[in-house]
Every structure is written in C-alpha cells, then in structure tokens.
Amino acid sequence: MAAQLDYLTIHEIFSRFHAAEPEPKGELNHVNAYTLLVAVALSAQATDKGVNKATEALFREVTTPAAMLDLGEERLIEHIRTIGLYRNKAKNVMALSRILVEQYGGEVPSSRAALQSLPGVGRKTANVVLNMWWRFPAQAVDTHIFRVANRTGIAPGRDVVAVERAIEDHVPAPFQLHAHHWLILHGRYVCRARAPACRLCLIRDLCEFEEKNL
Incomplete structure (x- = not known):
C-alpha cells in the first residue's frame, strides 16, 4: 500500500x-435505470463484455420490472446462462423486479438504502446506479x-x-x-x-x- x-x-x-x-462512460449497456440496475447486478464476478453479450437480446425484450416478471425466471435464465452464478442472479433479478413493482411503482429508487434493500444489490451495485444514472458522486x-x-x-x-x-x-x-x-x-x-x-x-x-x- x-x-x-x-x-x-x-x-x-x-x-x-x-x-x-x-x-x-461506464461500459455496461443499458437503456434506462432499471436495465442499468439489472446489468450491474449481473456483472458480479463477470466481465462487462460478457454481461453485454448476454443482455443484448434481453434488453430488446425487457426494459421494465413488469416486463421482467412477464418474461419469467426460466426465460431469463435462457438469456443469461453464459454468466457465472446465473441461476442465483436470475432469482435475485426476479425478486428485485417484484419489489420494484409492488413497492416503488415500477421505478428504481434514488436512495442507496432503498437500493441496497433489494435482493442481490450490495453497496457497490447501488453506488454504480447512483453514479451512472442519478449522477451522484x-x-x-x-x-x-x-x-x-x-x-x-x-x-x-x-x-x-x-x-x-x-x-x-x-x-x-x-x-x-x-x-x-x-x-x-x-x-x-x-x-x-x-x-x-x-x-x-x-x-x-x-x-x-x-x-x-x-
């Protein structure tokens, strides 16, 4: 040190x-706050390049938490199975999507505490979303x-x-x-x-x- x-x-x-x-600019592809949140959550122990490859088709079909719930966990897995820990990540994405729909009106919150309360979202993921989307330092x-x-x-x-x-x-x-x-x-x-x-x-x-x- x-x-x-x-x-x-x-x-x-x-x-x-x-x-x-x-x-x-960050290198994770996304179209809105929700797809950014999903991409960052998927990027744990994976490369941005690998995540972008897996989400290219996914984000053409899904851009909201409601659409993710309609897609379903098994179809999500089909998109992201090339990413490490994909089954656990799929469960977390479905769970956080449900919470966003039920508790936040389908919107991604701009609070670190709220973000960190979501399944699979730690401090690093929350900070990336706050920085890249909400432009917090x-x-x-x-x-x-x-x-x-x-x-x-x-x-x-x-x-x-x-x-x-x-x-x-x-x-x-x-x-x-x-x-x-x-x-x-x-x-x-x-x-x-x-x-x-x-x-x-x-x-x-x-x-x-x-x-x-x-």
Whole structure:
C-alpha cells in the first residue's frame, strides 16, 4: 500500500484524467435505470463484455420490472446462462423486479438504502446506479479501483469501504462525479493487475507504485 498522496498531486492526476477523457462512460449497456440496475447486478464476478453479450437480446425484450416478471425466471435464465452464478442472479433479478413493482411503482429508487434493500444489490451495485444514472458522486470500489487507489497513493485503504471513504475525502470535489470511471478504466486498461502498462500511463511520474514497469 502506497502512502497517501497530497492534495496538489491528486488534483494534477485527475486534471490529466479529465484532459484525456472529460466524460468517461461506464461500459455496461443499458437503456434506462432499471436495465442499468439489472446489468450491474449481473456483472458480479463477470466481465462487462460478457454481461453485454448476454443482455443484448434481453434488453430488446425487457426494459421494465413488469416486463421482467412477464418474461419469467426460466426465460431469463435462457438469456443469461453464459454468466457465472446465473441461476442465483436470475432469482435475485426476479425478486428485485417484484419489489420494484409492488413497492416503488415500477421505478428504481434514488436512495442507496432503498437500493441496497433489494435482493442481490450490495453497496457497490447501488453506488454504480447512483453514479451512472442519478449522477451522484458515489464511489463504487471494485477490484480495479481498489488496486489503482492503493498502488498510486490516490486513496489507500485496507478494504473497499476504506478506499471509498479515502476517495471521498481526498479527491477534489470537481472530480468526484467521474472519479469512479476514471479509476476503473485506468485499472482495466493501463494499471492492470499482472502487467501494468506503466510506459503508457499518463500519471506515471506522480504514482507511488514501487514496481513500475518502465
């Protein structure tokens, strides 16, 4: 774990991220808040690419929780059986869809507590929906963000909650909304786990990673 970087260094890091990609986007395909929620719930222990492949036909047929209930669990399984843990995920999607219909008028709530009360929706999933759809500066810490935050010194922490808090505490306010996407994309394509592309890294001179691959 690297030491915590100072404010000016972190500001410079995110200034560079912003200059390179002013409006970073998530890579999960969706058409509304509900399909985003379903896609993120399906993405646990799966790749975005794999989820997108599985939901391409599904989201042409289903875009609301009521339509998902009409589809039924077995037909949902036919769409998502290429995704890991698909049977359990299908049960959760059906259960959360029923709750959305019965308790929220078929709408996805904009409250973290309400989202986390849904089957199969943890803090990370809730934060992704809050960030991507409702544009709240919520920080969804996955393995990529956890790695980048600790390697670089941007937001070191011993667990995902500590890293989430560190991002909230140390990333300047103007960059909070997109911090999640800049960090996850940097971890996915540059600061990779086994073969970090340090030569291509736009923040390599500011990073605290001791094993830079230069």
